[in-house]
Amino acid sequence: MPKRSLGTRSNACTISKVQDRLTIQPAGRPVRGRIRPPGSKSITNRALVCAALAQGTSTLGGALDSEDTRVMIESLGRLGIAVESRDEGRTLIVHGCGGQIPVASAHLFVGNSGTTIRFLTAMCALGHGMYRLDGVPRMRERPIGDLLDALRQLGVDVRCEGREGFPPVAVIANGLHTGDLEATVRGEISSQFLSGLLMAIAAAGEYVRITVAGELVSKPYAAMTLKVIESFGGVIEQDGWQEFLSRDCDPGYRGCNYAIEPDASAASYFWAAAAITGGEVTVEGLSKDSLQGDVAFASCLAQMGCRVTCAADSITVGGRAERGIDVDMNAISDTVQTLSAVALFADGPTTIRGVGHIRHKETDRIGDLARELRKFGAQVDESADGLRITPTRSVSEGLSGAAAASHTAIDIETYHDHRMAMSLALPGLVRPGVTILNPACTAKTYPKFFEDLAALTQ
16 A cells, blocks of 8 residues: 655645644545654653763664654753754764763753653763753643652652642752662652663662552553663663662663664554544554554554554554443553544443543643543543543444534644644544644644644545
8 A cells, every 4th residue: 555645635634724723624535544653752762861871872763853852852962962863853863971961060941741851850860960850831730759759769869949749850969879779669650750760770880779669550661661771781670560670780871773663652643543434544663562552552443343453564453443442541541542532433432441640641631631522522421540431423423424514613622732632633534623722732742743644644
């Protein structure tokens, strides 16, 4: 099946943008095509940290160029670590610092990038000096207290400059102290706290034991962290998901050439487009053995009635998502909004469980998502750890719904959340009148999302 071009056709899904509004026109047919999304944001930012702490130079291929990766690169620059960008940001040359942060003072602005503030707060503990990290107003509402508690147990002087447990954060660092170090970190809010700690201690050259208290959320992201650490020569010993150990040895990372996979969370939107319209979409560059747990989103669509075909370097989803499901999405919580969009067109309710922690993301991804889904006429019931979506008949009829043309317009609030914008654009492929407010928020992780969606639906 050939790749789609950016040309125009009379029956294509067209996207019109007027100032801060973007209206999706229905595709008028099942969506079919092939696409390779940009590089994984999660892998890019992890690879940047490991490469920055490495001895020697690293080349990162297939990197993502987005707001989240740019604030990471800019912050590394302020820490004295040079990162060269080539091929429109797809290739990054990182000149590692050998585990020794070059500057003694830096103010780091991280926007609303959770990976950046959490990874760099832990990384700054390796330095010698004072480092301040802050972001946009929403970042000051995103918890970081569990990470700070763990760093304090490791002897790091780290302080909240405003409300306790939230940014802005000041790290007064003197390296990780010699001797055996142990810390406990809570796991139920974000796996990024653990990931930040693991990347830092792998470069410390000290014996450090990290214990996870409670159930760790989003385990595939912690597994991804361990794989990236290993690729750069770092060593972390693991005992299940409760204990992690760095040995007293030469500091760990070595520069290397590292290839970054396409973003599996981004892939979910294109698989969902096939599931909503009854089409077929192949995402290139991913397989069932991907580092990213979010490829399991395709399995959710299979439970809903879609056909899923996995090849060595691609995953294809075909057919309509016919039925609602009951699913625990704790391990793939970044795709909750995508599955919710698909659920609007399924026969019967869909229940999503195990994702209470997503209320602390870029926005409240349970409460705010429920509010927007109700605009499509769905009944949405919130619970402590998820939501239940019961679509109306007129919405679930999809392409065959004769009443679709009479639907009133729907304005989707995005709450500055890139995933809200991308996921809730998808119902507009079959339901007229869907307008995304502040579509530019997708620049956080996928600046050209709407262009790629238009190309795929031509």
